[in-house]
Amino acid sequence: xxxxxxxxxxxxxxxxxxxxxxxxxxxxxxxxxxxxxxxxxxxxxxxxxxxxxxxxxxxxxxxxxxxxxxxxxxxxxxxx
Amino acid sequence: xxxxxxxxxxxxxxxxxxxxxxxxxxxxxxxxxxxxxxxxxxxxxxxxxxxxxxxxxxxxxxxxxxxxxxxxxxxxxxxxxxxxxxxxxxxxxxxxxxxxxxxxxxxxxxxxxxxxxxxxxxxxxxxxxxxxxxxxxxxxxxxxxxxxxxxxxxxxxxxxxxxxxxxxxxxxxxxxxxxxxxxxxxxxxxxxxxxxxxxxxxxxxxxxxxxxxxxxxxxxxxxxxxxxxxxxxxxxxxxxxxxxxxxxxxxxxxxxxxxxxxxxxxxxxxxxxxxxxxxxxxxxxxxxxxxxxxxxxxxxxxxxxxxxxxxxxxxxxxxxxxxxxxxxxxxxxxxxxxxxxxxxxxxxxxxxxxxxxxxxx
Numbered sequence: 445x446x447x448x449x450x451x452x453x454x455x456x457x458x459x460x461x462x463x464x465x466x467x468x469x470x471x472x473x474x475x476x477x478x479x480x481x482x483x484x485x486x487x488x489x490x491x492x493x494x495x496x497x498x499x500x501x502x503x504x505x506x507x508x509x510x511x512x513x514x515x516x517x518x519x520x521x522x523x524x
Numbered sequence: 525x526x527x528x529x530x531x532x533x534x535x536x537x538x539x540x541x542x543x544x545x546x547x548x549x550x551x552x553x554x555x556x557x558x559x560x561x562x563x564x565x566x567x568x569x570x571x572x573x574x575x576x577x578x579x580x581x582x583x584x585x586x587x588x589x590x591x592x593x594x595x596x597x598x599x600x601x602x603x604x605x606x607x608x609x610x611x612x613x614x615x616x617x618x619x620x621x622x623x624x625x626x627x628x629x630x631x632x633x634x635x636x637x638x639x640x641x642x643x644x645x646x647x648x649x650x651x652x653x654x655x656x657x658x659x660x661x662x663x664x665x666x667x668x669x670x671x672x673x674x675x676x677x678x679x680x681x682x683x684x685x686x687x688x689x690x691x692x693x694x695x696x697x698x699x700x701x702x703x704x705x706x707x708x709x710x711x712x713x714x715x716x717x718x719x720x721x722x723x724x725x726x727x728x729x730x731x732x733x734x735x736x737x738x739x740x741x742x743x744x745x746x747x748x749x750x751x752x753x754x755x756x757x758x759x760x761x762x763x764x765x766x767x768x769x770x771x772x773x774x775x776x777x778x779x780x781x782x783x784x785x786x787x788x789x790x791x792x793x794x795x796x797x798x799x800x801x802x803x804x805x806x807x808x809x810x811x812x813x814x815x816x817x818x819x820x821x822x823x824x825x826x827x828x829x830x831x832x833x834x835x836x837x838x839x840x841x842x843x844x845x846x847x848x849x850x851x852x853x854x855x856x857x858x859x860x861x862x863x864x865x866x867x868x869x870x871x872x873x874x875x876x877x878x879x880x881x882x883x884x885x
Contacts, residue, residue: 448741449562450716457643476644478674479781484812486800489719489772492614493642497719497778503771504526507716511749515539 450491455484531743540748541575547755548577550691559585560714561872562742566629568877570744583844586696589664590616590870594795596830597689598622601661605635613661615639616870623829643675650684650826659818662688666720670781676813687819688808693717694725695805701733710754714770722777734763741769797831798839838865841874848878
């Protein structure tokens with residue numbers, strides 16, 4: 445396993461400190477969620493069987509928007 | 525969740541690469557350092573170096589938790605295994621050379637060495653086999669340490685102990701800045717370590733060392749944008765701490781995880797393979813959990829080991845001083861099938877990652 449690799453997965457069900465998550469394509473796995481506050485349908489980063497953080501969908505979209513904005517601004521500066 | 529392809533958009537990639545060429549200073553050699561095996565994987569597999577101007581170099585620091593384990597701590601695990609303790613460990617650790625043998629060699633001699641996916645598996649095994657001593661070889665950086673902490677704090681079955689070999693990343697980054705002839709101009713900080721520790725531990729790099737530092741995710745565009753931001757700061761003559769990976773990293777990091785780590789562990793100096801002792805760079809169990817400490821329980825303390833075999837330049841690869849292909853052993857006598865050094869063993873090791881795209885494989 446890649447030690448610092450963390451893979452996004454969607455939370456399908458929660459029971460105490462355990463959750464069943466979907467890594468995509470219907471591969472379900474039980475992970476420990478003691479380190480995060482997470483609800484069904486949210487996405488978590490899973491590392492070595494533990495969810496280490498909840499992924500922010502808003503921030504993911506914001507990142508893409510920001511990248512486009514930065515490039516646009518920098519291209520404009522370049523054109524001047 | 526937003527599609528992965530958006531973070532790999534070819535059109536956006538082309539634009540960022542163009543922007544990098546425009547913003548990169550002409551002439552000066554710029555060295556950007558990352559400290560994460562997964563970043564090296566992204567950079568190598570997506571050919572990111574080929575998109576950069578000739579004078580912009582990205583080097584890999586000591587970001588592979590398996591590679592940085594000193595031989596003495598592999599020796600401790602081997603000793604435990606040979607004394608009849610069932611060793612549970614991540615698969616990557618099996619073939620890492622100790623001074624005399626690896627855990628795989630110990631297994632071949634009949635020792636009980638088991639690969640697990642997670643510390644939770646070790647807890648389960650110990651719970652089922654209460655008449656057997658089981659030890660979990662707890663390696664990894666801040667990304668992995670919280671999971672060990674969670675299980676220690678739950679006070680697992682008494683026949684389970686922990687050989688704690690966790691390491692902390694910021695002290696290793698600081699070491700790199702102290703190496704006079706390395707001349708780093710900026711840091712790509714490791715995204716998943718940062719989900720736990722947040723941004724504050726990196727402030728020293730911008731405030732004290734004036735080093736542009738950008739926390740980055742692991743998609744190709746994450747890394748390219750981080751390089752772009754660092755070059756921009758370099759051009760402006762500033763040193764800011766930027767967070768490019770906001771979808772997973774917050775300023776404070778994961779408070780629950782940090783609290784669990786603080787409760788279970790204390791910080792002490794630690795040895796890193798080939799790099800020597802780094803101050804405040806390792807973790808050990810706090811007094812109240814010492815009965816779970818495998819070193820205490822079985823009175824095992826091996827001080828010195830043989831970290832680097834003659835001819836192996838892992839210690840120079842690990843600090844980004846040389847590239848894997850600058851080592852005379854690389855892909856000649858040192859291959860993934862027959863590794864000579866830790867950097868070729870772990871799938872996060874720089875040599876192993878380079879080997880996976882090397883034509884001679």
